[in-house]
Amino acid sequence: MSIQISKLDSSQVDFKKSLDALLAFEASTDEAIERAVAGILADVKARGDAAVLEYTNRFDRIPDGGAASMAAFDIGTAELQAALAAIPAAQRSALETAAQRIRAFHERQKQELQGFRYTEADGTVLGQVITPLDRVGIYVPGGKAAYPSSVLMNAIPAHVAGVQEIIMVVPTPDGVKNQMVLAAAAIAGVTRVITIGGAQAVGALAYGTETITPVDKIVGPGNAYVAAAKRRVFGIVGIDMIAGPSEILIICDGTTDPDWVAMDLFSQAEHDELAQSILLCPDADYIAKVEASINKLLPAMPRADVIRTSLTDRGALIKVADMAEACAIANAIAAEHLEISAEDPQRWADQIRHAGAMFLGRYSSESLGDYCCGPNHVLPTSRTARFSSPLGVYDFQKRSSLIHVSEVGAQALGKVAAELAYGEGLQAHARSAELRLK
Amino acid sequence: MSIQISKLDSSQVDFKKSLDALLAFEASTDEAIERAVAGILADVKARGDAAVLEYTNRFDRIPDGGAASMAAFDIGTAELQAALAAIPAAQRSALETAAQRIRAFHERQKQELQGFRYTEADGTVLGQVITPLDRVGIYVPGGKAAYPSSVLMNAIPAHVAGVQEIIMVVPTPDGVKNQMVLAAAAIAGVTRVITIGGAQAVGALAYGTETITPVDKIVGPGNAYVAAAKRRVFGIVGIDMIAGPSEILIICDGTTDPDWVAMDLFSQAEHDELAQSILLCPDADYIAKVEASINKLLPAMPRADVIRTSLTDRGALIKVADMAEACAIANAIAAEHLEISAEDPQRWADQIRHAGAMFLGRYSSESLGDYCCGPNHVLPTSRTARFSSPLGVYDFQKRSSLIHVSEVGAQALGKVAAELAYGEGLQAHARSAELRLK
Numbered sequence: 001m002s003i004q005i006s007k008l009d010s011s012q013v014d015f016k017k018s019l020d021a022l023l024a025f026e027a028s029t030d031e032a033i034e035r036a037v038a039g040i041l042a043d044v045k046a047r048g049d050a051a052v053l054e055y056t057n058r059f060d061r062i063p064d065g066g067a068a069s070m071a072a073f074d075i076g077t078a079e080l081q082a083a084l085a086a087i088p089a090a091q092r093s094a095l096e097t098a099a100q101r102i103r104a105f106h107e108r109q110k111q112e113l114q115g116f117r118y119t120e121a122d123g124t125v126l127g128q129v130i131t132p133l134d135r136v137g138i139y140v141p142g143g144k145a146a147y148p149s150s151v152l153m154n155a156i157p158a159h160v161a162g163v164q165e166i167i168m169v170v171p172t173p174d175g176v177k178n179q180m181v182l183a184a185a186a187i188a189g190v191t192r193v194i195t196i197g198g199a200q201a202v203g204a205l206a207y208g209t210e211t212i213t214p215v216d217k218i219v220g221p222g223n224a225y226v227a228a229a230k231r232r233v234f235g236i237v238g239i240d241m242i243a244g245p246s247e248i249l250i251i252c253d254g255t256t257d258p259d260w261v262a263m264d265l266f267s268q269a270e271h272d273e274l275a276q277s278i279l280l281c282p283d284a285d286y287i288a289k290v291e292a293s294i295n296k297l298l299p300a301m302p303r304a305d306v307i308r309t310s311l312t313d314r315g316a317l318i319k320v321a322d323m324a325e326a327c328a329i330a331n332a333i334a335a336e337h338l339e340i341s342a343e344d345p346q347r348w349a350d351q352i353r354h355a356g357a358m359f360l361g362r363y364s365s366e367s368l369g370d371y372c373c374g375p376n377h378v379l380p381t382s383r384t385a386r387f388s389s390p391l392g393v394y395d396f397q398k399r400s401s402l403i404h405v406s407e408v409g410a411q412a413l414g415k416v417a418a419e420l421a422y423g424e425g426l427q428a429h430a431r432s433a434e435l436r437l438k
Numbered sequence: 439m440s441i442q443i444s445k446l447d448s449s450q451v452d453f454k455k456s457l458d459a460l461l462a463f464e465a466s467t468d469e470a471i472e473r474a475v476a477g478i479l480a481d482v483k484a485r486g487d488a489a490v491l492e493y494t495n496r497f498d499r500i501p502d503g504g505a506a507s508m509a510a511f512d513i514g515t516a517e518l519q520a521a522l523a524a525i526p527a528a529q530r531s532a533l534e535t536a537a538q539r540i541r542a543f544h545e546r547q548k549q550e551l552q553g554f555r556y557t558e559a560d561g562t563v564l565g566q567v568i569t570p571l572d573r574v575g576i577y578v579p580g581g582k583a584a585y586p587s588s589v590l591m592n593a594i595p596a597h598v599a600g601v602q603e604i605i606m607v608v609p610t611p612d613g614v615k616n617q618m619v620l621a622a623a624a625i626a627g628v629t630r631v632i633t634i635g636g637a638q639a640v641g642a643l644a645y646g647t648e649t650i651t652p653v654d655k656i657v658g659p660g661n662a663y664v665a666a667a668k669r670r671v672f673g674i675v676g677i678d679m680i681a682g683p684s685e686i687l688i689i690c691d692g693t694t695d696p697d698w699v700a701m702d703l704f705s706q707a708e709h710d711e712l713a714q715s716i717l718l719c720p721d722a723d724y725i726a727k728v729e730a731s732i733n734k735l736l737p738a739m740p741r742a743d744v745i746r747t748s749l750t751d752r753g754a755l756i757k758v759a760d761m762a763e764a765c766a767i768a769n770a771i772a773a774e775h776l777e778i779s780a781e782d783p784q785r786w787a788d789q790i791r792h793a794g795a796m797f798l799g800r801y802s803s804e805s806l807g808d809y810c811c812g813p814n815h816v817l818p819t820s821r822t823a824r825f826s827s828p829l830g831v832y833d834f835q836k837r838s839s840l841i842h843v844s845e846v847g848a849q850a851l852g853k854v855a856a857e858l859a860y861g862e863g864l865q866a867h868a869r870s871a872e873l874r875l876k
Contacts, residue, residue, distance in 0.1 A: 094857035105564055108554050112566075116546050125798075126543055126812055128550075131791050133825050147862050180861055216824040235680070238825035242673070260873050266866035302865045345842065353569050357839035360563075363848035363874050364841050367867040371855040374564050375839035386654040387571050387676035389837035399827035401795035401813035403802050404783065410801035417809040419532035423618055424585050427740045428704035429805040435698050436801050 002295045003308055006316040007287070010325060022316050023333060025244060025274070025382055030224060037199045037228040044203030049210045055200040056171070060142070063175045070211045075182065075193040083182035091180060098372040099152050099187045105374030106160040109393040123406030124413075128399050132162035135213060136396060137205035137237075138190065139220035139230075140181060142171035142197055148184035149370065153377045153391065154220045159189030161396035166190050167215060169205065171197020197222075202229035206237045219378075219391065240391060244382035245274035245314075248366055249335035249355075251326045252290075253342035254283030256362045262293035264339060267367050269310035270303040276314040278333070280326040287317045327351035334385040337366045356385045410436040440733045441746055444754040445725070448763060460754055461771060463682060463712070463820055468662060475637045475666040482641030487648045493638040494609070498580070501613045508649045513620065513631040521620035529618060536810040537590050537625045543812030544598040547831040561844030562851075566837050570600035571676075573651060574834060575643035576628065577658035577668075578619060580609035580635055586622035587808065591815045591829065592658045597627030599834035604628050605653060607643065609635020635660075640667035644675045657816075657829065678829060682820035683712035683752075686804055687773035687793075689764045690728075691780035692721030694800045700731035702777060705805050707748035708741040714752040716771070718764040725755045765789035772823040775804045794823045848874040 008018050043051040049070045056073065057066030067073060084092060117127030138154045140146065151168070158166050168185055170178075172195040185193050194212070196204065202222075208214030217238035218230060230239045248268035252261055265277040281287050294311070298304050320326045327348055330338055334354035342348060345360035352358060356379030359366055370377045378391035405413060414433040421430035446456050481489040487508045494511065495504030505511060522530060555565030574596045578589055589606070596604050606623055608616075610633040623631050632650070634642065640660075646652030655676035656668060668677045686706035690699055703715040719725050732749070736742050758764045765786050768776055772792035780786060783798035790796060794817030797804055808815045816829035843851060852871040859867035 090857055091861055094854045094861075097854050098858060108556065109566065112552075112554055113550065116550055118546065124811075128547065128813075129796075134791065149858055149862065235820070235822070238822070257873070260870070263866060263870040263873055267864070267870040270864060270866040301869075302863075307866065349840070352838070353572065355838050357841060358567075360840065360842035361844075363845050364843040365848075365852075365870045365874060367859060367870040368843055368848065368851045368855050369839070369841045370867060371858045372851055373562075373841045373843065375566075375841055379839075380836075382673070384673065384676070385836065385838070387836060390839050392837065394832075398818075398823065398825060399830065400790070400793050400823070401807070401817075401828050402787070402798065403795060403807045403811045403813055404798035405802040405806055405811065406799075407801050410803075410806065413806045413810050416532045416535045417806050419528055420536060420587055420809045421805060423529055423532075424587065425740075426705070426708060428701060428708040428745065429808060431739075432698070432701040432705040432803045432805040435695070435701055436803060 003298060003311055005291065005294065005311045007319070008316055009319040010321055010329065019329070022278075022314070023383070033224050033228050037225055037232060040199040041203045041229060041232055044200055044209070045207045052196060052200045052204050052209060055198065056196045059198055060171050061174050070209070073195045075195060080182050080186035080193060083179045084186040087179055087183050092183065094372075095148060095152070095180075095184055095187055098149065099156060101372050101374040102152055102156045102376075103160060106157050106376075106393050109157075110160050113394060113397065115399070117402065120409065122408040122412070124409035125402070125404040127402035129402055130397050130399055133216045133396050133398065134163070135165040135167065135215040136163045137215040137218040138166060138168040139197075139201065139218060139222050139226060140168055140170040141222055142178070143173050146170065146178040146181050148180040149377065150221065151181055151184035151190070152188050155185070155188035155190050157376065157391060157393045158396040161393045163396050165192070165213070165215075167205065167212070168193045169196050169201040171195065171201070197226070199225045199229035202226060202233060206233035217396070219395065240378065240395060241380060241384060241388060243378075245276060246271045247276040247335050247381060248278070248337045248339065249330055249333055250279045250339040250341060251323065251330060251348065252279060252281045252286070253323055254281055254286035255343060256341040258286065258289040258293040259297065260362065260365070261290050261341060262297055264365055265294065265311065265315065266297070266301060266307050267365070268337065269307040269315065270301070273306055273309040274314065275310045277311060278315065279317045280320050280329055281318070282320050282322050282326065284319050287319055291317060323348055324351065330355065334383045336379045336381045336385065337369070339364065339366060354385050356380045356390055411438065441736060441749055443729065443732065443749045445757070446754055447757040448759055448767065457767070460716075460752070461821070471662050471666050475663055475670060478637040479641040479667060479670055482638055482647070483645045490634060490638045490642045490647060493636065494634045497636055498609050498611050498613070508647070511633045513633060518620050518624035518631065521617045522624040525617055525621050530621065532810075533586060533590070533618075533622055533625055536587065537594060539810050539812040540590055540594045540814075541598060544595045544814075544831050547595075548598050551832060551835065553837070555840065558847065560846040560850070562847035563840070563842040565840035567840055568835050568837055571654045571834050571836065572601070573603040573605065573653040574601045575653040575656040576604060576606040577635075577639065577656060577660050577664060578606055578608040579660055580616070581611050584608065584616040584619050586618040587815065588659065589619055589622035589628070590626050593623070593626035593628050595814065595829060595831045596834040599831045601834050603630070603651070603653075605630045605632065605643065605650070607632050607634050607639040609633065609639070635664070637663045637667035640664060640671060644671035655834070657833065678816065678833060679818060679822060679826060681816075683714060684709045685714040685773050685819060686775045686777065687716045687718065687768055687771055688777040688779060689718045689761065689768060689786060690724070691761055692719055692724035693781060694779040696724065696727040696731040697735065698800065698803070699728050699779060700735055702803055703732065703749065703753065704735070704739060704745050705803070706775065707745040707753065708739070711744055711747040712752065713748045715749060716754045716756060718756050718758050718767055720758050720760050720764065722757050725757055729755060761786055762789065768793065772821045774817045774819045774823065775807070777802065777804060792823045794818045794828055849876065
């Protein structure tokens with residue numbers, strides 16, 4: 001049975017409406033989850049380790065009647081190194097190559113942001129100082145969705161930023177540890193690994209417990225409980241974006257092997273049923289070829305059911321007037337991943353204002369970027385690329401302003417400040433400036 | 439009656455506990471406000487302009503039976519320019535000087551963040567592209583808390599970033615417009631001014647209405663309704679930090695005129711009763727002098743009642759062992775504003791890891807920075823300087839990763855990506871990389 005994927009045409013009168021309907025996605029709030037998470041967080045805040053221990057033993061079904069103390073959840077350096085030694089050589093080599101490339105790219109981000117300082121004619125010095133966060137928590141999901149690549153992508157930017165303590169939490173349902181995840185932690189510069197998860201792990205990182213020092217920021221993906229917990233502790237600690245379903249948008253000029261484009265659409269669709277894969281192309285014949293490739297290649301995919309549902313419910317093949325219109329639509333979509341599979345892709349990339357990551361040319365499949373090109377795979381989803389950025393070193397740094405006014409400078413600035421302060425009715429502000437006048 | 443301000447000593451056994459109690463501040467969530475805001479936002483989303491018009495007429499008590507249409511709330515360029523021409527020359531000059539200095543500082547921020555691009559040996563190009571947001575909403579409170587300086591501090595970074603549309607909303611209770619605020623908008627590069635406010639204005643900016651194009655980010659301070667509305671629309675649009683009460687921390691070595699230090703403490707305390715002003719000093723005699731200055735200067739302050747309550751409830755004079763300990767405590771507090779009023783202040787600034795803005799030397803009163811030094815006065819409060827930064831040009835820009843893999847590059851990267859993808863059970867990712875292998 002061939003797949004029923006939406007086909008749109010930008011020349012249709014109702015195209016904008018159809019596109020809006022296709023893109024519409026609102027994360028629902030589950031009140032039961034909200035209440036459960038609020039309770040767990042309050043309990044962890046009040047009872048610390050005892051609460052974390054109980055929830056972990058229960059929710060993760062820790063064997064042998066559960067762990068007796070939090071110490072049982074700490075994975076020492078020796079165990080991480082053992083995991084690295086135990087995984088197949090090809091996997092280890094791939095992880096190390098990926099880590100080295102991710103590190104190299106993120107070092108460039110660090111170089112770009114050095115702060116600045118300048119001195120004005122009257123001796124006043126102004127500037128901006130960049131400092132790393134002290135302590136960061138990395139949340140890594142357990143079970144099937146445990147991705148070693150996510151360990152690298154979340155921990156390496158923190159390590160490059162100069163964060164001194166990188167605490168990784170990863171639940172181990174039924175006590176089962178993922179060796180590739182532990183190996184990735186060994187490579188990525190993680191300081192401490194604790195096998196806890198869920199809202200209780202988020203609470204422990206945010207509030208601290210007897211055995212866990214509170215962190216300054218929590219990053220990394222998680223299920224609905226983890227996302228709800230992160231939202232609730234935001235403000236006490238920093239958090240990264242709460243990610244929505246993953247998306248790929250491919251702009252193709254009709255000259256790439258259609259099998260490649262079909263497989264690139266699959267690579268997003270296989271993540272989950274809500275993932276979104278869209279093709280924009282000015283060539284109707286080529287779109288038909290991609291559709292034929294989809295139907296040809298799908299049966300052999302191990303995750304065919306997920307791919308089929310994702311493409312049927314949320315995918316689309318869209319005929320556009322020309323490549324310029326494709327770029328305009330791409331700007332409206334502001335996709336997480338944007339492939340520009342075309343001759344002279346830079347020409348079209350120059351017209352893109354909003355995208356999490358741009359993959360230029362036929363050889364830049366999104367999957368290369370997901371694992372080992374170097375740029376981060378944690379990217380803004382659900383049109384948030386309009387206002388936010390990939391995860392980066394800058395997420396583990398912050399700026400402080402530096403103001404050193406000279407005695408001469410205080411004379412000129414003091415009069416300006418006093419004038420404005422009186423205008424706003426803030427007399428102590430004005431007097432504070434005036435006291436420095438001769 | 440002399441003021442009852444807390445006096446702590448770091449050598450006391452319970453000092454850490456006392457300090458924690460002093461700093462404790464948890465913003466309470468008001469369920470009635472949450473429900474009201476949820477209703478207003480849903481109504482604005484459903485009914486657009488009609489809802490915004492009704493709420494504005496009612497909540498802001500627009501005279502003469504209210505405005506007949508949204509057009510009545512638009513303030514044209516001519517009216518902004520008229521406001522600029524109408525305010526006293528000294529005020530206009532002060533606003534223009536402040537704007538020019540704020541612009542100059544923020545231009546440095548823009549220069550620092552230019553993106554990068556590099557080519558690897560096999561021809562693969564990697565990079566990071568910086569682009570401005572398309573449209574931004576600036577919320578400016580109305581009534582007594584209408585601060586023209588905040589208009590400059592919020593709008594100028596957006597303008598410097600290259601944001602094409604900067605829409606300012608400002609409520610006008612009883613229809614009264616603040617001329618100095620309008621003058622500031624004229625100077626700051628605001629594109630459009632709409633006299634609406636509250637949750638209805640936040641909803642209009644986030645969802646868009648018949649007459650208002652939805653923006654990509656909303657920044658600027660507001661009351662509890664505005665803060666609740668911003669939290670709720672976060673994700674649909676970006677928002678800035680939800681600010682807590684303002685804070686100043688002064689480290690003084692005991693050689694600054696105590697009147698200056700007292701007035702600097704006042705300048706924070708006068709904001710509101712919850713504002714926090716703290717002095718750290720190794721010299722007990724000097725602390726006594728500052729206390730005497732406080733009692734001497736307070737009666738003459740127009741906002742003496744607010745200052746008294748703030749200093750009594752949340753202020754403190756803290757005796758420390760030495761300047762190094764003062765810096766360590768300052769790092770734990772991570773203050774919004776940190777004055778280092780001392781000889782060789784840079785020596786101590788080098789020990790500071792966490793602060794929104796550092797004011798070095800005796801002449802750098804916080805009030806100069808609030809108005810006209812150049813750095814932004816929108817700063818992280820409530821210890822969030824541990825993980826966040828002053829408002830800046832970077833808040834109106836975002837990054838996109840750029841990945842252009844060469845044919846040769848795809849051979850090496852494809853094998854690495856496929857190895858890791860198979861390890862994670864994502865076969866379409868692996869196949870997508872492998873299709874590019876020769």
